Amino acid sequence: MDQPTEAELPPADHGNWHIRPHSTWAFQHVREIVPVADIANDAARAAPFPTGLAGLDLAELQQLTRTDALVVMHKGRVVHEFYDGGMTAHTPHILMSATKSVVGLVAGTLHGAGLLDVDSPLSDTVPELARTAFEGATVRHLLDMRTGVVMDPQALEAYRAATGWDPLPPGAPPPDLRRFFETTTATHEPHGGPFRYTSANTDLLGLVMERVAGQPFATIASERLWAPMGAEDPAYITVDARGAARCTGGLCATARDLARVGWMVLQQGHAADGRVVVPAGWIDDTWHGGDAEAWRQGEFAAGFAGMAMRYRSGWYVVDDAPGMLFAMGIHGQHLFVDPRSELVIAKLSSQNQPIDAIATARTLRAVGAIRRALA
Template sequence: MTAQTAFERHYGFRRDEVTLASWRTSPFNRWSFQNAGELVPSADIGVAADAGPEEPVRDMAGLLSQKVTPGEGEPQTVASFLTRSSTDALTVMKGGKIVGDWFAPHMAFGARHIVFSISKSITAILAGILEGEGALDPNAPVATHVPEAKGSAYGDATVQHVLDMTVSVDIEESYTDPDSAYGRYRKATLWNPGGGSETLFSFLMSLPRLDGPHGETFRYRSPNSDLLGVVLERATGQRFADLMREKLWAPLGARSAAAITVDMVGQARTAGGISMTPRDLARIGEMMRQGGVAGGRRVVPEEWVRDTVETGGDRQAWRRGAMLFLFPGGRYRNKWYQVGDGAYCGIGIHGQWLYVDPKSEVVIAKMSSQPEPVEDALDMEIVGFLRALSAMA
């Protein structure tokens, strides 16, 4: 019998048990979500300058012991709900200040964590920056920047259709079926075993179109957001990682390097491949709360932020979609969810949330390793939890 390694003692499993086939399953995701770059090729998104190390704010005892009733069950403490919802890290800001940082035993302060589909919301911010610079017209056809899209499902779609998830493209988000079209998609992104025979872009161009016009129904389809990354690269002539570093990461004042997974030819997985620290994720939310300003510097046009989180989004398109249960009075605009009560958020599978409540001036970054990619009942509880935490912060 061999002695346990420090890794085994800390995580409860061996490092060699974490593979491309198992990295999104429990319990292995408690480690892999912090180390995606060891499993999937990744591009670094560095910071402009070393601002020095940060220290955690651990004075959250008052919040952790307060009771919340996120669902229909019995009241529970904030700390117990964090554990029950497989939270890895939580950062709370109030009025632009860090209220506190909480970390599970298996995640250290300052560690990066994949944010999955919050990557979509971040990619859309870059689109807003380029729109403000005149480099991107959201009303232009996708084929303006990607001529190869002519004849594909995206051939007669606009960039705004892509941003708002109203493209009539035929693919289902079958997260757990490796033999589905979605499984083929994940092979193309090198997220599943068996990849390397098809690039992400060639997969996107092969998707069939649904009947009916674009723009009428909200359909959550991750490939749309990877196509947006291609559009941004074509519009600027820059690789996505370089574009994000220059246009967002440095102006934001991010304190740690981020990363994004890439395919066999280096195409960024802008739909879900970004990893960053909880603090920097919260800074993105605070920048949005401040109308596109960070550290006194304009990062994103104010009118784009207002359109995204206040006025834009087609309520009828949202109502025709499949996520109405989560935000009955909500909307979706530029890859951000409008909750319906003034708050807005970015959401990623396995429990990633960036929640912004302008009324209470609170921003909450929640990173998790939930066993299932999507749990509707738990998602609804988390919305209730975030609302309650926002009110008491």
């Protein structure tokens, strides 16, 4: 008997939206499934990048890694652009954990404005965190995934419920992220140790930023990053039952605007019109800060064996020549920034598995191949 096509399947819903084949549609229509907050752009500042296609043959990569959108920029020009699965140049797609890298840049704008002290204890800003697993941790620990917080199954279940990404049992009151952080039963080891990937860290960072700025995260992101950067389209981010943003993975944006983020980083925090969006000192610290030993002792080092790396302010830093920053999210979301080659690659996907080592390796090899082809 023939298998149903994706068009013949029941529609994506709250229970299946991040499972393929529903995810191909759902990753482009997240606002129709879970609550979101809009991140406005400024159409007057948007300036489309010039296009000069370079004849790159990326069909195999696109097919084998279930690519929904791929934008390659070289020396300020779009040299390759591809869309599939209903995507267009103006369709927002969820970034999953590549969101963390964008949130790290928003943090940099607040730090540059003197509002966010990255070395201060979290409880100085959010006193409710005293006597929780996050007591004693700093903003820098959140940014670099170096809190010692350990999520046991009970804490993980409570955290997932608080994000609003999954359906709750009938009649259950909706939990939220603020309540989770104030009452978490997670334990912790000393903060500042090895890299430990804890998604809750970046959600908490979002709440800290809201507290210091006195605004919702979506407003902060719009006014301090998205609009001044010259985004071509608005973005949006998923929110919990009380409106707190899912800063660890809920940002939805177009591939072109994700590439703009990368180009701004490559330009030391400057937008295409020359204005400073993210302080150059923050970009420089992202490139050169971080602790290589914390990475080597951390839980991701084995998965990137043979690569000299660090993690800083939500970005993966590759020290091997020619050097590169990248953002990464489950199901195949990537942003690569290579300043020596003046290369930016934004890739949005709906891969079957949340973590697919083969697809990730294939994508990393493709970055090298693209770099060589454009040299």
